[in-house]
Amino acid sequence: MSANITQFPRRVPRWTFGDRLRKARRELGVTMDKMASAINVGPKAYAAWESGRNTPSDIADVAVRMERATGIPRTWFLGWMNEEAPRPDGPDGGLDAETTRPAGETSLYHP
Numbered sequence: 001m002s003a004n005i006t007q008f009p010r011r012v013p014r015w016t017f018g019d020r021l022r023k024a025r026r027e028l029g030v031t032m033d034k035m036a037s038a039i040n041v042g043p044k045a046y047a048a049w050e051s052g053r054n055t056p057s058d059i060a061d062v063a064v065r066m067e068r069a070t071g072i073p074r075t076w077f078l079g080w081m082n083e084e085a086p087r088p089d090g091p092d093g094g095l096d097a098e099t100t101r102p103a104g105e106t107s108l109y110h111p
Contacts, residue, residue, distance in 0.1 A: 018052040039065040
């Protein structure tokens, strides 16, 4: 018995900046309003970024703020790394989020 396999064109899915914002926020289980507050932007602006209706004027700055709030490397938000980033408390040691965040800043990942 032979299987009839349909061959689809090969395409690597591309995630937008908004897709990455949404995935990070959902992974942490926080609301859009809480994430917007954590990175010091208005909730409407954040919602527009996440939905793809708009993009920040300085994506690199927002990626840095997201890294500080979530512990996820800014390079992931910018699409510069394809694999999942190690979690700060992960089994491989990951990143030390406490030392990468400036003094006095809080994190959604490590309150």
